[in-house]
Amino acid sequence: MSTLGNILWFILGGFLVALMYIISGLLMCVTIVGIPFGVQLMKIGVMALAPFGKEVTTKENAGCLSIGFSVLWILCGWWETALVHLTLAAIFAITIVGIPFAKVHWRLMKISFMPFGLTTK
DSSP: OHHHHHHHHIIIIIHHHHHHHHHHHHHHTTSSTTHHHHHHHHHHHHHHHSOTTOOEEEOTTOOHHHHHHHHHHHHTTTHHHHHHHHHHHHHHTTSSTTHHHHHHHHHHHHHHHSOTTEEEO
């Protein structure tokens, strides 16, 4: 079931979402200061390529540095991407057919709001 969901996701726009995250991550990696943010954006982009069957979990030993980077992430305005995923999740949840895609956008919203200290399985 997750294979079919990943194929539909990829065809119906998941590729564009992943491409947006990966290109943004590469642009952030141009400067040394932006490398941690770029790595997190590329992590989200890889998850967005095939999100069905993956879960977002917290790392065991994330540390306090991940909290500081997450706060900096929010202050720099990346919370807007989480808001976009929340809006898309609400739109997809209107129909029964869109509920799996709403769940994917909900997971992407969680990881795009505070990506430091989170991982995907």
